[in-house]
Structures are given as structure tokens and as C-alpha cells.
Amino acid sequence: xxxxxxxxxxxxxxxxxxxxxxxxxxxxxxxxxxxxxxxxxxxxxxxxxxxxxxxxxxxxxxxxxxxxxxxxxxxxxxxxxxxxxxxxxxxxxxxxxxxxxxxxxxxxxxxxxxxxxxxxxxxxxxxxxxxxxxxxxxxxxxxxxxxxxxxxxxxxxxxxxxxxxxxxxxxxxxxxxxxxxxxxxxxxxxxxxxxxxxxxxxxxxxxxxxxxxxxxxxxxxxxxxxxxxxxxxxxxxxxxxxxxxxxxxxxxxxxxxxxxxxxxxxxxxxxxxxxxx
Numbered sequence: 370x371x372x373x374x375x376x377x378x379x380x381x382x383x384x385x386x387x388x389x390x391x392x393x394x395x396x397x398x399x400x401x402x403x404x405x406x407x408x409x410x411x412x413x414x415x416x417x418x419x420x421x422x423x424x425x426x427x428x429x430x431x432x433x434x435x436x437x438x439x440x441x442x443x444x445x446x447x448x449x450x451x452x453x454x455x456x457x458x459x460x461x462x463x464x465x466x467x468x469x470x471x472x473x474x475x476x477x478x479x480x481x482x483x484x485x486x487x488x489x490x491x492x493x494x495x496x497x498x499x500x501x502x503x504x505x506x507x508x509x510x511x512x513x514x515x516x517x518x519x520x521x522x523x524x525x526x527x528x529x530x531x532x533x534x535x536x537x538x539x540x541x542x543x544x545x546x547x548x549x550x551x552x553x554x555x556x557x558x559x560x561x562x563x564x565x566x567x568x569x570x571x572x573x574x575x576x577x578x579x580x581x582x583x584x585x586x587x588x589x590x591x592x593x594x595x596x597x598x599x600x601x602x603x604x605x606x607x608x609x610x611x612x613x614x615x616x617x618x619x620x621x622x623x624x625x626x627x628x629x630x631x632x633x634x635x636x637x638x639x640x641x642x643x644x645x646x
Contacts, residue, residue, distance in 0.1 A: 408580025410550025423535035430531025435548025452510020463496030464518035488642030495635025
């Protein structure tokens with residue numbers, strides 16, 4: 370993996386942690402999660418006329434990924450409503466890379482070497498280590514987080530294939546976010562119309578920034594998957610937990626405990642090993 374790809378994936382990870390902090394810090398987490406997805410879809414509508422269309426072979430993947438992203442945004446909100454971010458985020462993001470690594474060898478025919486597996490293992494161990502000592506570890510929150518890890522692994526594999534077939538990673542990303550955001554926006558207007566309009570008036574700047582972060586983050590990740598093995602990109606992307614730790618401490622007021630610092634060290638060692646793989 371080149372240094373440029375690594376740097377862009379890390380930037381994408383920081384953006385991802387940022388919009389998750391926006392959702393976690395909001396009183397109505399489901400409506401805010403849906404609003405972020407809708408904002409990303411709105412940005413996609415503005416940008417799609419200016420980019421080439423994805424190849425026809427990619428459209429089934431776009432449809433599948435759109436449905437998976439609907440489930441993803443709903444489960445993000447459910448997990449944050451039932452559990453602390455220090456538990457939900459690491460479990461959601463930390464379990465997915467291992468599932469992707471196990472599946473990618475069979476599905477994408479991209480077997481990893483021994484060094485890469487060491488990096489993936491350390492990265493996953495570090496990310497899951499953030500859950501140690503976390504508050505709010507109810508069964509419901511843990512269940513939602515684990516279920517979302519399966520969704521994340523599924524759309525990662527779908528999009529790893531779809532982005533390559535599309536020939537246009539940016540257009541593919543915009544179509545996926547549009548396919549997921551439109552049904553969520555329609556649900557919000559139909560079921561929570563007055564509350565959704567109040568939220569848009571009060572937080573439209575934050576939501577647009579979060580939507581732009583979603584578009585940029587996922588575009589960079591899908592582009593990276595066309596340049597490097599999907600399993601490595603998926604694992605490296607989960608460095609977002611380090612950025613999430615900083616945001617949860619500085620913005621959400623969570624305490625930076627010693628186990629989290631140790632977990633961050635494991636993540637960084639895993640990043641270095643992946644860089645050398």
C-alpha cells in the first residue's frame with residue numbers, strides 16, 4: 370500500500386469519526402443519523418450531473434449497497450441510543466475488518482500474506498480493546514453494534530466489487546449514498562415530518578458538513594479499494610476509532626482511560642505493519 374493511499378484512508382477515517390460524533394452528541398440520534406444520510410444524498414444529487422455514470426455492471430451492487438446503508442444508518446442510531454460511544458463504535462468498526470479479511474480471500478480472491486494478517490490482527494485487537502471498561506454496555510447496545518458490524522462487512526465487500534466494476538469510484542459512491550439516503554429521507558418526512566423540519570432549521574450547517582464528510586470519506590475509501598486489497602483498506606479505515614476516542618474525550622466529555630490508550634497503541638502498531646505489508 371502506497372503512502373498516498375494510506376494517508377487518504379486515514380483522512381477518511383477522521384471524517385467518519387467526525388460525523389459519528391455529531392450523531393452521538395444529538396438528543397434524537399435516529400433522526401440525526403437519518404438527516405446525515407439525507408444530507409449526503411442531497412450532495413450526491415448536486416454532484417452526479419458532473420461525473421461520468423458507473424458502468425452498467427455496477428448497478429446491482431449499487432442497489433444492494435443502498436439497502437445495506439439504510440440498515441447501517443438505522444443501526445448506528447440504535448446502538449448509540451442504547452450504549453456508550455466507547456462501546457458501540459469500537460465493536461461496530463472493530464469487528465468488521467476481521468469479517469472482511471476472512472471473506473475477501475474467498476469472495477475477492479485476495480489472500481493476505483502473513484505480515485498483513487499480523488497487522489489486521491493487531492488492528493482488530495486494538496480496536497476491540499477500546500470496549501474494555503466502557504460504560505453503558507447493555508445487551509441491546511452490544512447486539513445492535515454486533516449486528517451493524519455484519520452490515521458494515523457486507524457493504525464493504527459489495528462496494529469493493531462494485532467500485533471496481535463501475536470504473537468510476539466517485540460516481541459509484543454518490544449513487545450508493547443516494548440509494549440509501551432517499552428512502553431514509555422519505556421515512557423521516559412521512560413519520561417525523563415536523564420534527565425533521567425543526568432539526569433541519571436548527572442544525573442544517575452541521576448536517577451538511579456531516580453529509581459532506583460522509584461523501585468524502587466513503588469516496589476516498591472506495592477509491593483506495595481500487596488501488597489496494599479490500600481487506601487491508603477495510604482494516605486501515607478502522608483507525609477512525611482513534612479519532613473517535615479523541616472526539617469523545619474533547620467534544621463529548623468522556624474520560625480517556627488507560628485501557629483506551631493501550632488499545633490506541635495496538636492500533637498504531639497495526640497501521641505500521643499494514644503499511645509495510
